[in-house]
Amino acid sequence: MEIGNRVKFLAGNERKLGTITSKKGRLLRVKGDDGKLYINTKKAGTKGAFVKNIKMQNFGIMVFDTRLDSGFRSKRQTAHFFEEYAYHAHWGFAAERIHNIESLKYFMEKRQIPGEIIIFSGHGHEKAGFSFCDGPMLNEETVIAPRKDNYGKILIFSSCLLGSNANLCMGLLEKFKAKALITYKTEMFDQYCFLAETFLLQILAHNEPPKHAVDLVNKALKPMKNYVQKSIKTFPMVCFPD
Known part of the structure; x- marks a missing residue:
């Protein structure tokens, strides 16, 4: 997955769509279509709501x-x-x-x-x-x-x-x-x-x-x-x- 790719993920029990805005190793930051920021780590000091299982969203x-x-x-x-x-x-x-x-x-x-x-x-x-x-x-x-x-x-x-x-x-x-x-x-x-x-x-x-x-x-x-x-x-x- 690369910056600009469209992705899908779960935030709690809710399905979301978004776009990858930054990538560093396995760390992905995603701007959701709802305007919120999401991230796939719980590491302290990182901004964004934690989500897992970020997957590519097919066109x-x-x-x-x-x-x-x-x-x-x-x-x-x-x-x-x-x-x-x-x-x-x-x-x-x-x-x-x-x-x-x-x-x-x-x-x-x-x-x-x-x-x-x-x-x-x-x-x-x-x-x-x-x-x-x-x-x-x-x-x-x-x-x-x-x-x-x-x-x-x-x-x-x-x-x-x-x-x-x-x-x-x-x-x-x-x-x-x-x-x-x-x-x-x-x-x-x-x-x-x-x-x-x-x-x-x-x-x-x-x-x-x-x-x-x-x-x-x-x-x-x-x-x-x-x-x-x-x-x-x-x-x-x-x-x-x-």
């Missing part, structure tokens, strides 16, 4: 799928695609179908979300936000209070247009206490989302910073920019904070 993704139409005709599920991809990439994977803000709040506030990445798949609007099939849309006005071990995630909104509204995206970033928010600033099609996001995930899995990962995706997919929308100068993936 993983959580997909929140929404239903795209009210008539139950759509068979589209992003989760099916990413489940197969994650299996072959040897990543952790979990998915849930969510229908409204209340179901999202349940998972963010009551359950520990596995993995580093949360993918939200559904319709987006540059002013109203992310759409559910039932009830209000998700935006910077939404009241949500994630549990502390769900802080620090990288959010990917696989949605149209959200990225064209910086205030909306920065508001969601703050609401979720996230490390980064990645989305698109134009209309998008599934085939290009899947292509861009699998490329993005591979880069993130190798511990590249989110903004750098997005820059690499946009550079690599620049030849396809006008497949998405005419007259744009770059592939339209964006990262917040920029």
Whole structure:
């Protein structure tokens, strides 16, 4: 294990995730996603709560799928695609179908979300936000209070247009206490989302910073920019904070 590696461990009877911040021989210091400092020794004079059995945390993704139409005709599920991809990439994977803000709040506030990445798949609007099939849309006005071990995630909104509204995206970033928010600033099609996001995930899995990962995706997919929308100068993936 090295500095910067993601790890999992037990603090008392509670499962935690964190990042190694220093290493000296077998001594590891870990900053938990809850903001606390942990250490794997009881030696006097060392700062941090003692924990044992620090283990590597495999890269993983959580997909929140929404239903795209009210008539139950759509068979589209992003989760099916990413489940197969994650299996072959040897990543952790979990998915849930969510229908409204209340179901999202349940998972963010009551359950520990596995993995580093949360993918939200559904319709987006540059002013109203992310759409559910039932009830209000998700935006910077939404009241949500994630549990502390769900802080620090990288959010990917696989949605149209959200990225064209910086205030909306920065508001969601703050609401979720996230490390980064990645989305698109134009209309998008599934085939290009899947292509861009699998490329993005591979880069993130190798511990590249989110903004750098997005820059690499946009550079690599620049030849396809006008497949998405005419007259744009770059592939339209964006990262917040920029």
